[in-house]
Amino acid sequence: MTTVAAEPMLRLRDLAAGYGARWAISGVDLDLPAGRLVGVIGPNGSGKSTLLRAILGLVPRRHGTVTMAGGPLDRRRVAYVPQRELVDWSFPISAAQVVLMGRYPRIGPVAGAGGDDRRAVADALERVGMSDLGDRQIGSLSGGQQQRVFLARALVQGADVLLLDEPMTGVDRGTEEAITALMRQLRDGGATVVYATHDLETAADVSDLLCFVNGGVVAFGPPDETFTPHTLHATFGGELVIVDAGDHAHVHGGGHHDAGGGAATR
Ligand code: ADP
Numbered sequence: 001m002t003t004v005a006a007e008p009m010l011r012l013r014d015l016a017a018g019y020g021a022r023w024a025i026s027g028v029d030l031d032l033p034a035g036r037l038v039g040v041i042g043p044n045g046s047g048k049s050t051l052l053r054a055i056l057g058l059v060p061r062r063h064g065t066v067t068m069a070g071g072p073l074d075r076r077r078v079a080y081v082p083q084r085e086l087v088d089w090s091f092p093i094s095a096a097q098v099v100l101m102g103r104y105p106r107i108g109p110v111a112g113a114g115g116d117d118r119r120a121v122a123d124a125l126e127r128v129g130m131s132d133l134g135d136r137q138i139g140s141l142s143g144g145q146q147q148r149v150f151l152a153r154a155l156v157q158g159a160d161v162l163l164l165d166e167p168m169t170g171v172d173r174g175t176e177e178a179i180t181a182l183m184r185q186l187r188d189g190g191a192t193v194v195y196a197t198h199d200l201e202t203a204a205d206v207s208d209l210l211c212f213v214n215g216g217v218v219a220f221g222p223p224d225e226t227f228t229p230h231t232l233h234a235t236f237g238g239e240l241v242i243v244d245a246g247d248h249a250h251v252h253g254g255g256h257h258d259a260g261g262g263a264a265t266r
């Protein structure tokens with residue numbers, strides 16, 4: 001009998017995706033294991049959002065493949081929380097209804113939501129500290145509260161893969177800590193948690209694996225192997241001031257790259 005090596009939760013091979021004639025990311029090879037917290041970092045316009053969306057097929061894939069546990073991607077098992085700007089906040093639904101959407105893959109078109117679904121929604125809202133705000137219109141909540149609601153939706157979905165696009169951008173300190181704690185819980189439960197950020201210091205502290213992106217993958221691995229002056233320079237170019245380039249690079253800046261450029265063209 002032969003032993004078959006465990007398949008990674010997500011396997012990306014030579015993935016390319018973009019808009020119109022332009023490829024925003026290309027040549028992406030990644031194996032994302034179960035039970036790991038993966039920080040995707042790079043400056044604005046480097047392709048972080050495109051990478052997350054290409055995994056789901058929300059951006060046209062120009063090339064390459066994405067497999068899940070060795071088979072085709074099952075979108076019901078993937079929870080995606082878009083970047084704040086990509087959400088229509090005027091949509092007239094409550095926070096609890098947004099969370100309930102995470103149950104839709106289970107709720108048949110005929111059955112409608114039942115007691116189990118309502119309990120799952122209430123539990124998830126409690127876990128993200130939003131029990132009192134379930135009836136509020138989603139657009140009336142603060143940015144941090146909206147992120148918590150989207151995380152609650154991901155919780156009720158019970159997904160194996162979470163793709164979170166800049167969940168900590170523009171939220172208060174308490175929400176940042178709550179999001180970090182939830183991402184760790186989900187990771188400890190065996191999920192693959194992938195989140196995009198341009199906050200280098202937090203990413204290095206929080207993530208099991210870092211994926212540096214700039215038009216493609218610049219480096220991928222544990223923070224102590226990848227968070228190097230060389231990788232930082234290759235990813236962020238001259239935008240960073242490296243204060244102390246010893247074993248650990250201390251950095252300032254990043255994240256204010258003109259969106260039109262992209263990595264490959266600089
Ligand atoms: P990031 O999330 O790292 O800021 P994006 O993935 O949003 O980067 O963008 C990567 C590149 O693709 C940028 O050059 C950006 O201008 C371009 N881009 C992003 N979204 C679109 C779009 N909807 N149409 C055309 N170009 C886009």
Ligand code: MG
Pocket residue numbers: 048049050083165196
């Ligand atoms: Mg983005």
